Amino acid sequence: MPPGAPFNSFALPYPIRVDAFSAISPSSPEPHNAVLHLLTHTHSDHIVGLQAKSFCQRVICSADAKDMLLRHEVYRERALHEGEYRAEHNLTFKHLKVDPWIGPDGEVFYHGSRDLLNVFPMDTPTKVELGRDKEVTITLFDANHCPGAVMYLIEGSEGAILHTGDFRAEPWFLESIKHNPLLQPYLALSEDETSTNNGNGIVKTLEAIYLDTACVMQNYQVPTKDDATSGLIDLLKLYPPSTYFFINSWTWGYEDTLKAIARAFNCRIHLDNYKYKVYSRFISDPLLRALGTTDPDETHFHACERFSRCRHVNVDQDGNFINDDDGDEASEDTIDVANRIFFGKPLKETKDSSQKKKLVIYINPVSSMTPESWLQYQATTKKQLANGDVVRSLLVPLSRHSPLPELQSFVSLFRPKRVIPNTLDPSLRNLDWAAIDRVFRSCCRPPDSSHTWNPQQVIPPAPVAEHLLFLELVRECKASTTPTNPG
DNA sequence: GCGATCAGAT
DNA sequence: CACATCTGATCGC
Numbered sequence: 001m002p003p004g005a006p007f008n009s010f011a012l013p014y015p016i017r018v019d020a021f022s023a024i025s026p027s028s029p030e031p032h033n034a035v036l037h038l039l040t041h042t043h044s045d046h047i048v049g050l051q052a053k054s055f056c057q058r059v060i061c062s063a064d065a066k067d068m069l070l071r072h073e074v075y076r077e078r079a080l081h082e083g084e085y086r087a088e089h090n091l092t093f094k095h096l097k098v099d100p101w102i103g104p105d106g107e108v109f110y111h112g113s114r115d116l117l118n119v120f121p122m123d124t125p126t127k128v129e130l131g132r133d134k135e136v137t138i139t140l141f142d143a144n145h146c147p148g149a150v151m152y153l154i155e156g157s158e159g160a161i162l163h164t165g166d167f168r169a170e171p172w173f174l175e176s177i178k179h180n181p182l183l184q185p186y187l188a189l190s191e192d193e194t195s196t197n198n199g200n201g202i203v204k205t206l207e208a209i210y211l212d213t214a215c216v217m218q219n220y221q222v223p224t225k226d227d228a229t230s231g232l233i234d235l236l237k238l239y240p241p242s243t244y245f246f247i248n249s250w251t252w253g254y255e256d257t258l259k260a261i262a263r264a265f266n267c268r269i270h271l272d273n274y275k276y277k278v279y280s281r282f283i284s285d286p287l288l289r290a291l292g293t294t295d296p297d298e299t300h301f302h303a304c305e306r307f308s309r310c311r312h313v314n315v316d317q318d319g320n321f322i323n324d325d326d327g328d329e330a331s332e333d334t335i336d337v338a339n340r341i342f343f344g345k346p347l348k349e350t351k352d353s354s355q356k357k358k359l360v361i362y363i364n365p366v367s368s369m370t371p372e373s374w375l376q377y378q379a380t381t382k383k384q385l386a387n388g389d390v391v392r393s394l395l396v397p398l399s400r401h402s403p404l405p406e407l408q409s410f411v412s413l414f415r416p417k418r419v420i421p422n423t424l425d426p427s428l429r430n431l432d433w434a435a436i437d438r439v440f441r442s443c444c445r446p447p448d449s450s451h452t453w454n455p456q457q458v459i460p461p462a463p464v465a466e467h468l469l470f471l472e473l474v475r476e477c478k479a480s481t482t483p484t485n486p487g
Numbered sequence: 488g489c490g491a492t493c494a495g496a497t
Numbered sequence: 498c499a500c501a502t503c504t505g506a507t508c509g510c
Contacts, residue, residue, distance in 0.1 A: 214500060367498085
């Protein structure tokens with residue numbers, strides 16, 4: 001996890017570390033050696049330490065996450081390769097999987113081969129040894145965050161814990177959780193909790209949920225991804241067919257929107273070579289695999305490299321083409337102007353001039369918009385478009401993390417013994433933890449003697465005047481609930 | 488010179 | 498716009 005995660009990213013009470021791969025400070029109270037590493041997804045703040053050439057422990061992840069990791073290349077390296085300054089790819093994690101060198105006779109020349117990335121199947125309880133006589137059963141569930149992102153259910157002698165990684169627990173996701181037979185044993189009973197866990201194994205309780213608290217301070221609902229996507233598509237349909245669109249999918253996690261656009265307009269989406277390569281690997285997702293094209297001329301919808309956009313969508317805020325010395329737009333423009341000035345020819349009223357004036361619309365995902373302000377934004381934008389106003393950039397409220405209300409609904413499904421935040425702000429010195437603890441108390445089981453494992457003991461005491469600072473934190477939280485102003 | 492870590496900008 | 502990503506500086510080995 002990003003810096004600031006509790007327990008040095010250990011999924012206590014197990015010696016399992018999640019989304020953290022760098023060395024642990026010798027002064028830390030937690031164990032210093034992880035027996036097992038889990039990876040929830042491949043966003044850069046979840047793979048810290050994995051790039052170290054010295055890393056040599058095995059890592060459990062999903063098949064898609066493994067594919068994405070092994071193709072991972074930072075922007076600079078991608079640009080060097082694209083610009084033909086470097087012939088070969090410089091893959092960030094190539095040291096994690098090293099193939100043996102085998103001669104034509106099957107002779108192995110290089111014995112340093114290894115594959116540290118251990119793919120576990122989805123929705124399949126899988127046993128793992130944790131040292132002598134210790135084993136846990138680990139199950140992966142889709143996390144609705146980005147391709148390859150999973151949650152982990154860890155079951156063993158110390159009880160069961162659920163680690164959400166990063167996730168978006170929108171209503172359909174909660175339904176799928178409720179109907180997942182592997183999680184049903186852990187669902188809370190609606191009313192009578194006293195009868196739970198009499199030892200017959202029918203009703204089980206999670207010791208802890210390690211929760212994605214990235215947006216826990218967002219104390220308001222946000223639109224579902226489906227609402228955001230369908231609303232966006234309605235807006236896109238209002239533009240003339242000659243319009244070009246740039247979808248600023250600046251990180252993994254906007255694929256559902258790309259898929260919906262590809263379907264709605266029955267067209268492919270222009271991708272840079274890197275995204276194309278990654279998407280075309282997704283065996284589990286035929287639509288994602290098929291939606292991309294590396295031919296910029298094939299489509300009006302572009303999700304290519306955002307720092308080196310292709311010539312069709314490389315415009316500034318005023319719609320002027322940037323760096324078009326090798327683009328045909330500029331040369332046509334020049335010829336046209338020359339014709340008009342020197343030969344008195346009228347401007348061509350062909351498709352060329354409409355091409356020159358072609359609109360490029362930027363589509364930017366945002367995360368802080370309520371369902372109401374999204375509706376208002378759509379209405380306002382439709383009005384502007386009907387007026388003939390040029391709306392050059394569109395916002396779409398695509399949250400990849402759950403805000404507080406969704407988190408509370410998710411936790412309430414299970415009523416675990418405790419909630420542990422996946423991320424904390426170190427500058428708040430555990431005050432955010434105290435706040436989170438309070439915010440989820442009513443979604444958890446009341447403390448009793450069955451709380452065999454008490455991580456609270458590990459939490460350093462909050463600073464003086466905790467309640468005052470806590471109030472300040474809540475105020476801050478309330479301040480952040482101001483909905484985004486449309487427009 | 489490499490790698491880890493952090494601040495800062497986008 | 499964005500809580501993820503990249504860059505550059507610093508420090509230690």
